[in-house]
Amino acid sequence: MMIADNIGRVREMISEAAVRSGRNPDDIILVAAAKMKSAESVREAVAGGVDAIGENRVQEMLEKNREGAYTNAKLHYIGHLQSNKVRQIVGLCDMIQSVDSPELIALIGKRAASLGIRQNVLIEVNIGREPNKAGVLCEKLPEILEQAAGFPGVFVRGLMAVPPMIGKINTNHNYFNEMYNLFVDIRAKKYDNISMNFLSMGMSDSFIEAIGAGANMVRIGSAIFGERQY
Numbered sequence: 001m002m003i004a005d006n007i008g009r010v011r012e013m014i015s016e017a018a019v020r021s022g023r024n025p026d027d028i029i030l031v032a033a034a035k036m037k038s039a040e041s042v043r044e045a046v047a048g049g050v051d052a053i054g055e056n057r058v059q060e061m062l063e064k065n066r067e068g069a070y071t072n073a074k075l076h077y078i079g080h081l082q083s084n085k086v087r088q089i090v091g092l093c094d095m096i097q098s099v100d101s102p103e104l105i106a107l108i109g110k111r112a113a114s115l116g117i118r119q120n121v122l123i124e125v126n127i128g129r130e131p132n133k134a135g136v137l138c139e140k141l142p143e144i145l146e147q148a149a150g151f152p153g154v155f156v157r158g159l160m161a162v163p164p165m166i167g168k169i170n171t172n173h174n175y176f177n178e179m180y181n182l183f184v185d186i187r188a189k190k191y192d193n194i195s196m197n198f199l200s201m202g203m204s205d206s207f208i209e210a211i212g213a214g215a216n217m218v219r220i221g222s223a224i225f226g227e228r229q230y
């Protein structure tokens with residue numbers, strides 16, 4: 001009940017932000033970030049009408065999958081992806097949002113080809129250039145996008161980012177704008193095998209600003225499920 005109510009409130013805020021920026025609320029995809037939340041909570045979120053469930057850890061995702069958490073749900077992988085986990089998630093996830101190296105493109109491409117599928121992915125960008133953070137630096141994007149053209153099993157659908165947490169909305173806003181500019185530039189270039197459909201950015205404390213800057217996919221955890229107990 002609480003989760004469904006939270007989703008209702010989040011949807012309302014998403015709608016208002018979309019309308020303010022001249023867009024259709026239906027075009028904004030709501031991904032519930034479910035790390036450390038039970039299969040039961042995930043099922044509540046699915047019933048509450050989120051568009052997809054996002055998971056950060058492969059092991060946790062496989063366990064919850066066995067518990068039937070993702071029935072009737074789209075599943076997105078949003079955490080750091082190690083190469084030795086690729087085979088376990090290609091085909092299981094509708095989208096892998098956190099692809100950030102040529103190695104991952106190649107591994108996902110080969111695995112998808114062997115399954116006879118096309119795996120949707122987003123390229124994660126380290127927009128704040130933070131040394132210890134996942135994601136490609138923006139100057140490396142052309143290289144990775146050109147490489148993806150050589151792997152028909154990989155279908156690049158957009159970009160994802162987790163900008164630096166500074167607590168200041170204005171600072172965030174610049175990163176969101178930079179991401180939107182990258183997204184639009186790449187879309188205009190028309191690379192082979194790439195369709196810039198999704199710009200995934202914005203979390204519980206920043207999704208309104210992210211939508212204002214052009215995000216059409218937001219990943220929201222605590223505002224849906226409550227605070228995580230670490």
Ligand SMILES: *Cc1c(COP(=O)(O)O)cnc(C)c1O
Nearest residue numbers: 033056078203204219220221222
């Ligand atoms: C946890 C997480 C989110 C959601 O964070 P909240 O602040 O709880 O909304 C979004 N994206 C990624 C990659 C995450 O790991």
